[in-house]
Amino acid sequence: MVLDASILLILHTYQDESIEVYIDFYNSITLTCLCLVSFKTNNMTIQDILQKEELDTKDIATLLQTEGDEQKLLFAKAQEVQLEYVGRKVFYRGLVEFSNVCAKNCFYCGIRKDNKEVVRYHLEDKQVLEAARFAYENNYASIVLQAGERSDDFFVDRVDRLLKDIKVLSNGELGITVSLGEQSDQTYQRWFDSGAHRYLLRIESSNKVLYNQIHPDNDAHDFENRVRCLHSLKKIGYQTGTGVMVGLPWQTYDDLARDLLFMRDFDIDMCGMGPYIEHHQTPLFQNRAQLWPIETRFSVTLNMIAVLRILMKDINIAAATALQAIDPMGREKALRIGANVIMPNVTPTLHRKDYLLYENKPCADEGAEDCSNCLSMRIELADREVGYGEWGDSKHFMNRKD
Ligand code: SF4
Numbered sequence: 240m241v242l243d244a245s246i247l248l249i250l251h252t253y254q255d256e257s258i259e260v261y262i263d264f265y266n267s268i269t270l271t272c273l274c275l276v277s278f279k280t281n282n283m284t285i286q287d288i289l290q291k292e293e294l295d296t297k298d299i300a301t302l303l304q305t306e307g308d309e310q311k312l313l314f315a316k317a318q319e320v321q322l323e324y325v326g327r328k329v330f331y332r333g334l335v336e337f338s339n340v341c342a343k344n345c346f347y348c349g350i351r352k353d354n355k356e357v358v359r360y361h362l363e364d365k366q367v368l369e370a371a372r373f374a375y376e377n378n379y380a381s382i383v384l385q386a387g388e389r390s391d392d393f394f395v396d397r398v399d400r401l402l403k404d405i406k407v408l409s410n411g412e413l414g415i416t417v418s419l420g421e422q423s424d425q426t427y428q429r430w431f432d433s434g435a436h437r438y439l440l441r442i443e444s445s446n447k448v449l450y451n452q453i454h455p456d457n458d459a460h461d462f463e464n465r466v467r468c469l470h471s472l473k474k475i476g477y478q479t480g481t482g483v484m485v486g487l488p489w490q491t492y493d494d495l496a497r498d499l500l501f502m503r504d505f506d507i508d509m510c511g512m513g514p515y516i517e518h519h520q521t522p523l524f525q526n527r528a529q530l531w532p533i534e535t536r537f538s539v540t541l542n543m544i545a546v547l548r549i550l551m552k553d554i555n556i557a558a559a560t561a562l563q564a565i566d567p568m569g570r571e572k573a574l575r576i577g578a579n580v581i582m583p584n585v586t587p588t589l590h591r592k593d594y595l596l597y598e599n600k601p602c603a604d605e606g607a608e609d610c611s612n613c614l615s616m617r618i619e620l621a622d623r624e625v626g627y628g629e630w631g632d633s634k635h636f637m638n639r640k641d
Pocket residue numbers: 341342343344345348349350351352386387388420596
């Protein structure tokens with residue numbers, strides 16, 4: 240294998256990892272001879288499962304538990320589907336985390352309302368617009384507006400104004416994804432009319448019992464309302480995305496398999512999912528003894544991405560930043576086995592360390608320029624190319640519309 244300059248630069252950046260690890264990763268993904276090998280699981284080989292037209296809960300739960308050579312088979316299949324249906328391109332979504340003030344209290348989240356140790360911030364409008372301008376001038380083509388969840392009039396009006404201003408500053412050329420939680424149908428419609436065209440609302444877990452275990456028991460954290468919101472977004476015409484956390488306390492492989500089937504049955508257009516990483520200032524931290532080892536959460540997240548790519552061939556799947564919090568090459572690995580979207584952080588550096596939903600969040604003190612340069616090298620390393628200047632909308636959404 241030939242190592243080009245960019246690969247060597249990345250390897251140099253992460254000296255704590257051996258070169259052999261990366262070479263092994265590269266080789267492992269491209270080992271087509273593995274197709275000749277059979278691995279028996281409950282009388283059905285992984286290869287048998289991967290050849291089925293329809294996967295059921297049991298099949299998916301089996302795939303999610305693969306490791307070693309079985310996992311390589313899964314990854315090889317996911318990569319094959321990825322290259323056939325969405326290709327090598329990776330699309331940027333410049334992430335603007337414009338406030339960490341949140342009205343909610345999810346038990347797993349570091350910026351939950353009751354965490355008094357967080358330094359709260361709001362970016363000024365002009366800072367949000369500067370971040371959007373950076374994304375526009377650097378040809379990212381799309382941004383994501385994200386913040387803690389609020390639905391008061393002041394907040395809703397402000398987002399509406401920002402959407403319009405971002406459209407004006409970019410001559411209508413910047414695509415806008417919104418990730419601002421549960422809102423009324425009227426608010427979703429208003430923001431859509433003002434320029435947002437994609438919305439990411441993670442279900443976190445499609446198992447209502449588990450959902451209720453990781454959220455307070457009140458109207459503001461109601462599972463049914465979250466599902467209602469997803470339906471509302473789809474009906475209005477957003478490209479609708481959801482996702483889950485992988486490796487929550489009490490979560491089972493069957494839960495995760497049903498999460499993927501929930502996404503398939505809902506017919507989502509986009510997905511953003513990542514490993515659950517505990518935050519010591521949250522109530523769920525006290526259940527950390529029940530967690531899978533962090534390496535398992537990482538590995539199963541990659542399996543989730545790979546299986547989802549096989550299940551939903553033409554949707555957009557994000558390589559979550561949380562993967563990189565566990566493994567320096569986490570996002571690159573995801574891009575190789577199904578993910579095709581990445582979210583460079585364009586939030587002013589000063590505030591990044593205050594938007595910590597989980598701990599050890601990477602790139603918290605890098606400027607937007609640094610992030611951009613680092614990411615383009617990483618994407619090249621993963622044998623993918625950046626779709627500069629392209630919205631990179633979900634092909635699944637486009638195909639459904641046609
Ligand atoms: S997960 Fe979202 S809604 Fe829940 S507390 Fe964190 S920022 Fe707020």
